[in-house]
Amino acid sequence: MASATAPALAVAPRPSDVEAEVIGAFDARQKLQEAIRDLELKRQKAEIDFVQTFTRTLSVPINVEDAFQKHESWKAANEQTKQRIAALMNIRSKVAERFDQLKSENPEAARSAFEEKVEALKQGLTEPTKRSEEIKQQIKSLKDEIDSLQNNQQTAAAKRAKKGGRAKKR
Secondary structure, eight states, X not given: XXXXXXXXXXXXXXXXXXXXXXXXXXXXXXXXXHHHHHHHHXXXXXXXXXXXXXXXXXXXXXXXXXXXXXHHHHHHHHHHHHHHHHHHHHHHHHHHHHHHHHHHHOHHHHHHHHHHXXXXXXXXXXXXXXXXXXXXXXXXXXXXXXXXXXXXXHHHHHHHHHHHHHHHHO
């Protein structure tokens, strides 16, 4: 006789889990953006390098087969890089959607996570590092997220108040 398994009970995420996911999504979004920017720069540099190498090694008469092979090789590498960039952009989009969802579903946990991260980054600024500009940029991004949460909450409250006013008139 087969035994029936009990259905798994859904466990509500703890605030610390939500905060960790918010910060994870925030960091992932930034790292993905940096990776996309780096790949795009490498792709552009590879094109310049291809053209420079070709013009330096050009012989007269032109070896058409050699030129064709070099072009095909560059084109294949360029296409792979474009595909990687597109994949990272797609992933970044999905991470951004999840990030926005977390912020809208748990604005207080998101705010708490952002504020904790800002404080940790500020402490990192007191230590002399080469990363101070990067840290300042992260602090600015986090403060922008905190401001957007406040604006979204004020807008939502105004909409609720407006709906409540209409309901009373009826």
